[in-house]
Amino acid sequence: MRNFVFHNPTKIIFGKGTVGQIGDEIKKYGVEKVLLLYGRGSIKRNGVYDSITSSLERNGISWVEVSGVKPNPVLSKVHEAIKVARREKVQAILAAGGGSVIDSAKAIAAGYYYSGDIWDAFLGKYKVDKALPIFTVLTISATGSEMNGGAVVTDEKTGLKLSFGSKATYPKVSIIDPTVQFTLPKEQTVYGAVDAIVHVLEYYFDGSKDRWLMDRVMESIIKTIMESAEILVNEPTNYEARANLAWSATLALNGLTSTGSFGGDWSSHYIEHALSAIYDIPHGAGLAIVTPAWMRYVMEEDIDKFRRFAKEIFGEEDPEKGIEAFKSWLKNIGAPVSLKDAGIPEKDIDKIAENAAFEAPFGTLKRLELEDIKKVLEIAAI
Amino acid sequence: MRNFVFHNPTKIIFGKGTVGQIGDEIKKYGVEKVLLLYGRGSIKRNGVYDSITSSLERNGISWVEVSGVKPNPVLSKVHEAIKVARREKVQAILAAGGGSVIDSAKAIAAGYYYSGDIWDAFLGKYKVDKALPIFTVLTISATGSEMNGGAVVTDEKTGLKLSFGSKATYPKVSIIDPTVQFTLPKEQTVYGAVDAIVHVLEYYFDGSKDRWLMDRVMESIIKTIMESAEILVNEPTNYEARANLAWSATLALNGLTSTGSFGGDWSSHYIEHALSAIYDIPHGAGLAIVTPAWMRYVMEEDIDKFRRFAKEIFGEEDPEKGIEAFKSWLKNIGAPVSLKDAGIPEKDIDKIAENAAFEAPFGTLKRLELEDIKKVLEIAAI
Incomplete structure (x- = not known):
């Protein structure tokens, strides 16, 4: 730590x-x-x-x-x-x-x-x-x-x-x-949940080690957000689901999940910022597209952590299956999981990557340059 | 919540x-x-x-x-x-x-x-x-x-x-x-760990419902303290165990675990305060004696939560076995788990109960009066 x-x-x-x-x-x-x-x-x-x-x-x-x-x-x-x-x-x-x-x-x-x-x-x-x-x-x-x-x-x-x-x-x-959130459109609830989950993932997969407590706390937050969001897409006025999602989202990025870390990887966020800046799509939608692709691209940098994620969140033994399960969960809950899903043409990848690269290199698990960003976007294409 | x-x-x-x-x-x-x-x-x-x-x-x-x-x-x-x-x-x-x-x-x-x-x-x-x-x-x-x-x-x-x-x-x-804690005597590390675990348990078993996030976070804290303490009794200079135990103990009672609760039950603490006030035993030792007895006494008030505790912390299906497993863990790590273990005679129970009852009735899961306190102490006797 x-x-x-x-x-x-x-x-x-x-x-x-x-x-x-x-x-x-x-x-x-x-x-x-x-x-x-x-x-x-x-x-x-x-x-x-x-x-x-x-x-x-x-x-x-x-x-x-x-x-x-x-x-x-x-x-x-x-x-x-x-x-x-x-x-x-x-x-x-x-x-x-x-x-x-x-x-x-x-x-x-x-x-x-x-x-x-x-x-x-x-x-x-x-x-x-x-x-x-x-x-x-x-x-x-x-x-x-x-x-x-x-x-x-x-x-x-x-x-x-x-x-x-x-x-x-x-x-x-x-x-x-x-x-107050009982009347939110379903997509906004979903994109909010995705944003909060990805905040946790930025710290979870930043390469830091021996955060025994925080790893468990972060898994707790992710599981609770998933559980709550699944309920809310059908029951938007379920108070306990709203309350648990709300407190989870606050704690996801109030400094707690950062304790003992490298300060988060943030690659998915940097890349997503280019998407929502250019296409004005919701931030949570952009993250649902970018994050699983980023996970796939960097997985080998900390395969044990990805194995743990697969096991703890989805009960899967294989780290790659954990990422697939996450992507399926995002899709099932109503988020786009590819550029195609969001109507963004594959030919725009260079333009998006160049926008994102304004702050490159970034990332702590794997340092990403322009070429890496393009590869992540290619994985996210369809 | x-x-x-x-x-x-x-x-x-x-x-x-x-x-x-x-x-x-x-x-x-x-x-x-x-x-x-x-x-x-x-x-x-x-x-x-x-x-x-x-x-x-x-x-x-x-x-x-x-x-x-x-x-x-x-x-x-x-x-x-x-x-x-x-x-x-x-x-x-x-x-x-x-x-x-x-x-x-x-x-x-x-x-x-x-x-x-x-x-x-x-x-x-x-x-x-x-x-x-x-x-x-x-x-x-x-x-x-x-x-x-x-x-x-x-x-x-x-x-x-x-x-x-x-x-x-x-x-x-x-x-x-x-x-700084590398040189602590083993008992102090153990009693500190017990104190922190019981802080969490006071909130975990206070009768509050639908704290989906906090229940998971509290289980995370308990597991991490147990994992760290088990290491530290053999390797007192293990930095990661010291660090994870330290941050867990701080978060156990900084207001986080209280969020959405009834404010904690605190019966084990009230009863323990009588023990350490009269016999000057370490607070953590007193809690190791009182808490499992209190758990046994109040278990039926929220049997589902005790079942969850048994399952999540010890992998046991039966709530009573969960309490037994907790008591065994305390004993194995070096804490006294009965008045007898601490050299406190059973005939003192009335005196201890009367001291503790100064603040009675207390407890949110079950409201305890003088007679209840005596019964808890009787369970804790041997």
């Missing part, structure tokens, strides 16, 4: 009927005005918007709204919101949504204090050490952004989807009410 | 050679003088004292020492240290030791600001909401006190062993260097 630092100060309020607590939590920080950031209006249909605004009003907190954050969130929206935040002199960002909204909130909170273009943080040219306080009300369990300091945004001009992370952008308080 | 709040702001620095970072961490808080609290001198033999004091010196932090904290820490030592802390105007407590030292540090840190007797906090007459900042260097993995706000202390005058908990007494930073 490698040395590590674990420090996650985010307060999680979890459970039925908790959304209305958000104003009380924000008030504890002495905040009197927030920027309320959300997506394309689902929070107005499922009651979340009303719960939040009532709670803010009750606590004497005023707000200004920026809405329209879309999946695979874009830099222009971040820029727009930074301007509003400054003009309106807000003291905090309240993100009500999924990973796209929360990630955008982090970029806005950091950008508020930065005189240059906050894209510099994504390019590694600016180290974020100051940000407006962030509060979140989670509406879809997937990215884990509600309990970490990371953010992923796409610059529409260059087509690059990049990330940054900072201690300053951990949410102060995140509210996770699983009932 | 029940609603919960999870908020654990303690920063954990984990790994080989990390003790010397403590001064740097304390300095970040602007602290210039600390009370260095420790036990009966093992830190002077294993190099921890030298690493700590060098680190403090290097960071220009002065210190005053209070030593001699003993296992099953006592209130008189807490009182003594509070006087020193006030007289010397320290700005923080640095606890270097195991649960006894860290628990005492929490009582001292809280007592510093309280004009009455800090025992009031243990009696529930004073709610702790202010304390000196606490920093810890952990020397034995057992209680999990390095990453929570709880403390257990014995008042020698009344023979009562009680606890309190507060958000104010979470350590700011805890350093966990598993190599």
